[in-house]
Amino acid sequence: MQIFKRTTEIDFMGKRNLAATLSVLLVLISLGSVLVRGLSLGIDFTGGTLVEVGYEQAVELSKVRGVLGEGGFGDAQVQHFGTSRDVLVRLPPQAELASAELSDRAFAALKQAQAGEATLRRVEFVGPQVGDELTEDGGLAMLYALIGILVYVALRFEYRFALGSVIALVHDVVITLGIFSLFQIEFDLTVLAAILAVIGYSLNDTIVVFDRIRENFRKMRKGSAVEIINSSLNQTLSRTLMTSLTTLLVLVALFVFGGEIIHGFAFALIIGVLVGTYSSIYVASTAVLMLGISKADLMPVVKEGAEVDAEP
Amino acid sequence: MVLVLFGLLYALPNVFDQDPSLEISGSRRATVGSATEQTVRTALDKANIAIKSTDAGDDKLLVRFNDSESQLRAKEMLETTLGGDYTQALTLSTDVPGWLQSVGALPMYLGLDLRGGIHVLIDVDMDAAVSQAMERYNGDLRTLLRDEKLRYSRVAVRDDAILVSFKEAGLRDQALDVIGNEYRDLQLEALDEGDDFLVQAKMSPSEQRAVKKFALDQNITTLRNRVNALGVSEPVIQQQGERRIVVQLPGAQDPSKLKELLGATATLEYRLEDTEHSVEDALAGRVPPGSRLYQTRDGRPILLKRRVIVTGNQITDASSGFDQRTGSPMVSVSLDSQGARRMRNVTTENVNKPMAVVFIETRKDTRLVNGQPVTRKVQVEEVISVANIIEPFGRRFQTTGLDSPEEAHDLALLLRAGALAAPIDIVEERTIGPSLGQDNIDQGFASVLIGLAVVMIFMAIYYKVFGLVANMALLLNLVFIVAVLSMLQATLTLPGIAGIVLTVGMAVDANVLIFERIREEIRNGSTPQASIFAGYEKALSTIVDANITTLIAAVVLFSFGTGPIKGFAVTLFIGILTSMFTAIVGTRAVVNLIYGGKRVARLSI
Numbered sequence: 001m002q003i004f005k006r007t008t009e010i011d012f013m014g015k016r017n018l019a020a021t022l023s024v025l026l027v028l029i030s031l032g033s034v035l036v037r038g039l040s041l042g043i044d045f046t047g048g049t050l051v052e053v054g055y056e057q058a059v060e061l062s063k064v065r066g067v068l069g070e071g072g073f074g075d076a077q078v079q080h081f082g083t084s085r086d087v088l089v090r091l092p093p094q095a096e097l098a099s100a101e102l103s104d105r106a107f108a109a110l111k112q113a114q115a116g117e118a119t120l121r122r123v124e125f126v127g128p129q130v131g132d133e134l135t136e137d138g139g140l141a142m143l144y145a146l147i148g149i150l151v152y153v154a155l156r157f158e159y160r161f162a163l164g165s166v167i168a169l170v171h172d173v174v175i176t177l178g179i180f181s182l183f184q185i186e187f188d189l190t191v192l193a194a195i196l197a198v199i200g201y202s203l204n205d206t207i208v209v210f211d212r213i214r215e216n217f218r219k220m221r222k223g224s225a226v227e228i229i230n231s232s233l234n235q236t237l238s239r240t241l242m243t244s245l246t247t248l249l250v251l252v253a254l255f256v257f258g259g260e261i262i263h264g265f266a267f268a269l270i271i272g273v274l275v276g277t278y279s280s281i282y283v284a285s286t287a288v289l290m291l292g293i294s295k296a297d298l299m300p301v302v303k304e305g306a307e308v309d310a311e312p
Numbered sequence: 313m314v315l316v317l318f319g320l321l322y323a324l325p326n327v328f329d330q331d332p333s334l335e336i337s338g339s340r341r342a343t344v345g346s347a348t349e350q351t352v353r354t355a356l357d358k359a360n361i362a363i364k365s366t367d368a369g370d371d372k373l374l375v376r377f378n379d380s381e382s383q384l385r386a387k388e389m390l391e392t393t394l395g396g397d398y399t400q401a402l403t404l405s406t407d408v409p410g411w412l413q414s415v416g417a418l419p420m421y422l423g424l425d426l427r428g429g430i431h432v433l434i435d436v437d438m439d440a441a442v443s444q445a446m447e448r449y450n451g452d453l454r455t456l457l458r459d460e461k462l463r464y465s466r467v468a469v470r471d472d473a474i475l476v477s478f479k480e481a482g483l484r485d486q487a488l489d490v491i492g493n494e495y496r497d498l499q500l501e502a503l504d505e506g507d508d509f510l511v512q513a514k515m516s517p518s519e520q521r522a523v524k525k526f527a528l529d530q531n532i533t534t535l536r537n538r539v540n541a542l543g544v545s546e547p548v549i550q551q552q553g554e555r556r557i558v559v560q561l562p563g564a565q566d567p568s569k570l571k572e573l574l575g576a577t578a579t580l581e582y583r584l585e586d587t588e589h590s591v592e593d594a595l596a597g598r599v600p601p602g603s604r605l606y607q608t609r610d611g612r613p614i615l616l617k618r619r620v621i622v623t624g625n626q627i628t629d630a631s632s633g634f635d636q637r638t639g640s641p642m643v644s645v646s647l648d649s650q651g652a653r654r655m656r657n658v659t660t661e662n663v664n665k666p667m668a669v670v671f672i673e674t675r676k677d678t679r680l681v682n683g684q685p686v687t688r689k690v691q692v693e694e695v696i697s698v699a700n701i702i703e704p705f706g707r708r709f710q711t712t713g714l715d716s717p718e719e720a721h722d723l724a725l726l727l728r729a730g731a732l733a734a735p736i737d738i739v740e741e742r743t744i745g746p747s748l749g750q751d752n753i754d755q756g757f758a759s760v761l762i763g764l765a766v767v768m769i770f771m772a773i774y775y776k777v778f779g780l781v782a783n784m785a786l787l788l789n790l791v792f793i794v795a796v797l798s799m800l801q802a803t804l805t806l807p808g809i810a811g812i813v814l815t816v817g818m819a820v821d822a823n824v825l826i827f828e829r830i831r832e833e834i835r836n837g838s839t840p841q842a843s844i845f846a847g848y849e850k851a852l853s854t855i856v857d858a859n860i861t862t863l864i865a866a867v868v869l870f871s872f873g874t875g876p877i878k879g880f881a882v883t884l885f886i887g888i889l890t891s892m893f894t895a896i897v898g899t900r901a902v903v904n905l906i907y908g909g910k911r912v913a914r915l916s917i
Contacts, residue, residue, distance in 0.1 A: 054747060103741070104568040121748040123567060127739035130433065141872035148864040156857060190807055193869060193877045197814060197884065200865030204818070204858040208825065211854040239828040243821040246770060250763030250817035254810060257762055259755035261425075262810055269814065 012233045012281060013226045013289065019282040023171060030178020039181050042188030045135045047128035049091040049102045056116040058084040064113045071109030082260040086121065087113075093128050138192045142173070145199050153203075157210060160291040165206045168284035172202045172275045179271050190265040198272030201247070205240055205280035212236050213285070217293075225293060229285050237281075244277040316788065322795035325419040331364055331376040332383035332746075334390070335401040335545050344373045352390060361386050367405075374405055384565075384746070403545040403563055420797045422562075423805035423879055424742070426756070428749035429562040430570055433740035434535070436555050441527035441734035442472075442520055449498070449513065450474055456494055462487045465508070472515070477508040484509035524555075530733035532557055538573050557736075567743045574738065580711075582622045584658070585666040585698060586615040606670060608695045609715075616668050616695070621658045626651030632720035635712050641720035642712040649707075656706035663701050669711050671696045671723070696723075756809035763813050764790070771820060775827050777916035781902045782823035785894040789819050792890035793883065802886075805879030815887025821858070822895035826851040827917055840915045844907065848900055855896065859888050 043050050061078050064087050068076045073091060081088035089110065091102060103123045111118045126134075146166055154162035173195055180187050212232040220228055248270065255266035336344060336352065349366055352375060356363055361382045367374040377383040424431050446469055453476060457464050464487070466477040478484040484502060488511055492500055497519040503510040515523070528551060536549045539559060548560035564570065586603040594605050594615050603615050629646040647655060659667070672693050697711055714720045744752075768786065771779035793812055797804055830847030838846060863885065870881035907915070 052748070054745075103743075104571070119745055119747055120565075120743065121745040123741060123743035125738075125741035127435075127737075129435075130739045137872050141868050144872070145865050145868040148868060149861055152861060152864060189877055190810075190880075193807060193880050196865050196869050197811075197880075200862035200884075201818065203861040203865070204821065207858040207861055208854055211857060235832065236828075239824050242774070242824045242828070243818070246767045246820050246824075247814070247817035249766045249770065250759075250813050253763035253766060254759045254813045257755055257759040258810065258813075259752060259806075261752065261806060262755075262759075265807065265810055 008234045008237055009231075010234060010237070011230060013230045013285070016282065016286045016289070020286055023279070023283055026178070027171060027174050030174045030181070033178050033181040034174075037181050037184070039177065039187040040184040041135075042186045042191075043090065043124060043126050043131070044189040045131050045138075045187070047093045047126050047131035049093075049106065050122070050124040051089045051091070051103050051106050051110065051120070052081055052122035053087050053089070053107065053110045054119045054121045055085050055087070055114050056118075057114065059087060059114045061087070064089070064110065067109050067112045068106070071105065071112075073106055073109065076106070134189065138189075141192075141196060142199070145196055146170070149199070149203055153207070153210075157214060158293075160288055160293050161210050161214075163291060164284045164287035165203055165210065167287045168206050168276075168279040169199050169202055171279050171283050172198055172272055175275045176268055176271045180268070185267065186264055188264060190262070191268045194265045194268035195272065197269060198276060201269075201273060202276030202279060205243070205276055206284040208239065209233060209236050209280050209285060210288075213288070225289060229289060233281055233285060240277060240280065244273055247273050316791075319788070319792045319795040322417050322799050323791045325413075325417045325798060326794055330419060330422075331405055332379065333374055333376045333403055333405045334383060334387055335403050335405075336373040336375065336390070337401075344368070349373055355389060356386055359385070359389050361389065376405060401545040401563070418798060418801065420794065420804045421801045422749075422753075423803040423808065424560060424562060424749075425744050425806045426749050426753050426804065427562050428565070428744050428746035429560065430564045430567050431561075431740075431742040432559045432567075432570065432574065432738055433552070434531075434557040434559060434574065435737045435739045436528055436531055436557065437735040437737065438524045438527065438555050441524055442515070443469075444734070445515065445520075445523045446472070446474060449495070449515075452495075453491065453513065456490065457487060460487075460490050462490065474513045475503075476511040476513070477505075478511070479507075479509070481509045484511060487511055527734040528555065528557070531736060534732050535559060535574060535736075539570075556739075563746070565743075565745065567741060571738060571741075574736070580624045580627070581620045581670040581672065582655070583616040583618075583620055583668050583670060584662060585668050586617050587665065589615060591615050606668070606693060606695045608698070614668065614695055614698065616670070621667070622647060622651045622655050630724040632717065632724040634717070635710065638712065640712055641714045641717045642710045643714065643720050643724045644708065644710045646708050647706070652707040655709070656704060659701045659706075660704040663704060666698050666700050668695045668698045670694070752806045756806055760790075760809060760813050760816065764816050767816060767820060771823075775823075775917055777906065778823075778827050778830075778899075778903070781899045781906070782820055782827070782895070784902060785823065785898040786816065786819055788898055789887070789891045789894040790816065792894065793887050796886045796890065797883065802882050803879055804883070807877060808879030808883040811880045811883030812887060815884065815891060818862075819887065819891035819895060822851070822855045822892060823899055825855055826895075826899070830915070830917060834915065834917075840907065843915065844903060848896070852896065855892065859892055863888055 061080065064078050065076070068074070068078065068089065073089075075092055077090040079088050080086060087110070089106060091106060103125055107118075107120055107123070146169060149169070150162045150166050153165050176195055176198060177187075179185075180191065209232060212235055213229055216228045216232045216235075217225075220231075223231075251266050251270045251273065254262060255270065258266060336348065346368065349368055352373065353363065353366065356375075362378055364376040364378050366376070375386065377386065450467060450469055453474060454464075454467055457476070462478075462483055464476050464478055464483075466475075468475050468477075476487065478487065481504075488500055488502060491498065491511065491513065495513075497516055499514045499516050501512045501514075503512050532549055532551060535557060536547075539547045539549060539561065544561045544564050546562055548558065550558045552558045559570075559574065561570065586600065589600045589603060591605075591613050594600070594603070595613055599605055600615075602618050604618050606614050606616050608614055626648050627645055628648050630643055632641065632643050634640065635642040670693055672691060696714065699712065714723065764786065768783045771782050771786075773779065775782060790812070793815065796802075826847050829851045830843045833843035833846045834840070866881050866885040866888065870878055870885065
C-alpha cells in the first residue's frame with residue numbers, strides 16, 4: 001500500500017504566501033491569547049495544593065463543596081477527575097496555615113462528604129517559591145533547547161537552515177501554547193515536557209526535509225531554488241505523513257487509554273505533531289527561501305557531505 | 313545476536329510479578345525469628361487475609377500478598393498484634409529467581425507515581441544557620457574575654473558582624489590579638505565610634521559556606537534518622553541544589569505523620585531544680601539571677617537552674633519502654649562521653665536533689681498580619697519530669713514521668729533522631745496513593761500495548777514484508793528500552809511510560825525513511841538489491857541528523873527537569889538510541905537474511 005503511487009508534484013512553494021499569511025495569523029492569535037487570556041497554569045507553576053480523593057460510590061460535587069466550605073475551604077475548586085467517584089480539589093496558596101498542613105485538613109474534611117471509605121489518591125503541594133523556580137527553569141529549558149538546536153543545525157547545515165528550523169520551532173511552540181491558552185486547558189509540568197518533546201519532534205521532520213533540500217541543491221544541475229525545494233518536499237512527503245501518522249496513532253492511544261493525568265501531555269503532543277508536520281513543509285522551507293538560500297551557499301558543505309556519501 | 317540475548321536477559325525480570333509485601337523487622341528489644349513468623353501467620357489467618365508466601369531473612373520477615381488491599385489490611389492488623397517493638401514497611405518484592413538476580417538482572421525501578429508513595433522537597437533555612445553560628449560566636453567571645461580578664465562594655469550583633477565595645481584603645485588592641493589567636497576564621501577589624509573602641513568580627517565567606525554545608529549535611533543525617541525510624545523500605549534522602557533536600561518514601565501513605573516528624577525540632581535539656589529560692593518570689597517578679605521560671609505539663613510553676621547539664625545534642629541513643637518498678641512509661645537515654653562526664657559530675661554533687669527534664673519543641677506558625685503572611689517560630693518549653701537523683705549516674709539513665717507509652721515512643725524517636733542544625737520548611741509535596749499508582753501502571757501499559765499494536769498493524773499493511781521486519785525491530789527496541797532501564801535501575805515514571813509510547817511512534821521513523829528511499833530507488837529503475845543498498849546508505853545521515861536534534865531536546869529536558877520530567881527524558885533518550893540501533897542495524901540484518909545473496913525480481917515493500 002502507498003499513499004502516493006508515484007512522487008507527487010504538488011506546488012507547495014507556489015502557495016507559500018498563503019501559508020505564510022496563515023502562519024503569521026495563527027501566531028498572532030496565539031500570542032494575543034497568551035498575552036491577554038494567559039495560560040491556565042497548574043499548581044506546578046502557581047503554587048498551591050491539589051488533593052485527589054476516591055470515594056466508594058459516585059459522589060455529588062455539591063456535597064463535596066459543602067463539606068469543604070464547612071471546613072473553611074470555601075475557595076476550593078472542585079471537579080470530577082476521570083470517573084464520578086474521583087474528585088479533584090484545588091486549593092489556592094493560603095497564608096494562614098503552614099501550607100503542608102493544608103492537604104491534611106482538606107482530606108479530613110473530604111472524608112465527611114460521603115458515607116463509606118474515602119481514599120487519598122494524590123496530594124500535590126507546591127510552594128509559591130518552587131512554583132516560580134519551575135516557571136523560570138521551564139522557560140530557560142526551552143531557550144537552551146532552541147539554542148542547542150540552532151548551533152547544531154548551523155554547524156551541520158548552514159546558518160539559514162538553522163534560522164529556518166528555529167523559526168519553525170518557535171511557530172510550533174507558540175501555536176501549541178496558543179491553543180492551551182485559547183481553550184484554557186491546564187498547563188502543568190508534563191505539558192511543558194510535551195512541548196519540549198514537540199521541539200524535538202518537529203525538528204526531526206524539518207531536518208529530514210532540509211537534508212533532502214541540501215542533497216537536491218547539490219545534485220540537480222538546473223532548476224531554481226523554488227523548484228528544488230518543491231521537489232524535495234514532494235519526495236519526502238510520504239515519509240513526513242507516514243511518520244506523523246504513526247506518531248499520532250500512539251498519541252491517540254495514550255490520550256484515550258493513558259488516564260486523566262496524562263491527558264494534557266498527550267494533547268499537547270497531538271497538537272504539536274499536527275502543527276509540526278505543517279510547519280516542516282511550509283514554515284521551515286519558506287523561511288529558508290525567504291532568507292535567500294542559493295546553490296552557492298551550500299558549496300562549502302559539499303565537502304563535509306561528500307565524506308558521508310563516499311562511505312561504501 | 314549476542315546483544316539481543318543480552319537485552320532479553322535483562323528485560324526478563326520485568327516479566328515476573330511484583331508482589332505487595334510487608335517487611336517486618338524488629339527493634340532493639342525484639343528480634344524476628346520463626347516465632348514471629350508463626351504469630352504473623354496465625355494472626356493473618358484469623359483475620360482472613362490471604363498470604364502468598366513468607367520469607368525469613370536475617371532479622372527480617374517478608375510477607376507477600378496477592379493484592380495491595382490485603383497488604384494494607386495486614387499492616388493495620390499486625391500493628392496491633394505485634395506492637396511497637398516491630399516496624400513494618402510496605403514494599404514491593406519481586407519473584408525474580410535467584411540466578412537472574414545474581415547477574416544483576418532486576419526489574420525496572422518504579423517511580424513514586426507508579427508504586428505510590430510520598431515525595432517531599434525540603435528547604436533548609438541557611439540564613440538561620442549562619443545567624444545561629446553568629447550567636448554561638450557571640451557567647452564564645454564573651455567567655456573568652458572574661459577568661460582573659462579584658463573588660464568589655466558591650467557585645468552586640470549588628471547585621472552580619474559582632475561588635476565588641478571597649479572603653480580604652482589599649483584593651484581593644486589586646487582583645488584583637490586574643491580573639492585573632494583563638495578564632496582564626498573570623499575576619500577582625502578595629503573601629504572607632506565616638507568614645508567607644510570597637511572590635512568588629514565577621515565570619516569569612518569560606519566559613520559561612522562551611523557553616524551552611526554543615527547545616528545541610530547535619531539536616532540530611534537527622535532527617536535520615538527520623539525517616540528510618542518510620543519504617544519505610546528504600547527511602548531516598550538526597551541533597552538537591554544548594555539548600556534543598558528531597559525525601560522520597562515509596563509505599564508510605566500517611567503524609568501527615570511524615571510531615572509532623574520531619575518538621576518537629578525537639579530537644580531535651582537536663583537542669584537542676586533551684587530549691588534554695590521560693591517559687592512564689594519568682595512569680596512575683598523576683599527571679600534569682602542564676603535561675604529561670606518554667607512550667608510543668610500540668611501548669612505548675614517551677615524554678616530551675618540556668619545552667620544546663622546536658623542537651624539533646626549529646627544524646628547518642630534513646631529508646632522507650634516501661635519502668636520495671638512502677639510500670640510507667642519511660643525513655644532510656646544514652647549520652648556521649650562529654651555529656652556523660654558532666655552528668656556524672658553534677659549528679660555526684662547533687663544526690664537526693666531533684667533534677668528536671670525540659671522538653672523544647674519548635675514549630676512554625678504562619679499568621680496573617682496586616683494581610684501579609686508572617687512566619688514565626690513558636691517555642692514550647694515544658695518540664696516533663698522532675699525526679700530525685702537517687703544515685704550518681706553517667707552514660708545511661710532513664711527518664712520517667714511520661715503520660716503514655718505512645719508519648720514515650722515519640723519522644724525516644726525524636727531524641728534518637730537528633731536535632732536539626734537549621735530550621736526547615738516543606739516547599740513541595742507529592743503523594744500518590746497506592747490505588748492511583750496501580751491505575752497509572754495499568755493505564756500506562758495499556759497505552760503502550762495498544763499504541764504498539766496499532767503501529768504494527770499499520771506498518772505491516774503499508775510496507776508488507778518490510779513492514780514486518782520493521783515490526784520486529786520495534787519489538788526488539790521495546791525489549792532494549794526495558795533492558796537498559798532495568799540495568800541502569802533508572803526510575804520509571806508515568807511520563808516515562810509516555811516517553812516509551814512516543815518512542816514507539818517515532819522509532820518507526822527511521823524505517824519509514826529507509827523504506828521510502830528504497831521505493832524511490834525502485835521507481836527510479838534500480839534493481840531490488842541496489843535499491844536496498846542505496847536506501848540504507850542514503851537514509852543514514854538523515855536519520856542520524858534527525859535523531860541527534862531530538863537527543864538535544866532530551867538532554868535539555870533531563871538537566872532542567874525535576875522528578876517525573878526526568879523520567880520522560882530518560883526513556884526518550886534511551887528510546888532514541890536503541891531505536892536507531894534496531895531500525896538501522898537490526899532491520900538490515902533481517903532484510904539481508906531474506907533477500908541477501910539471491911536474485912530477487914520484486915521487493916515486497
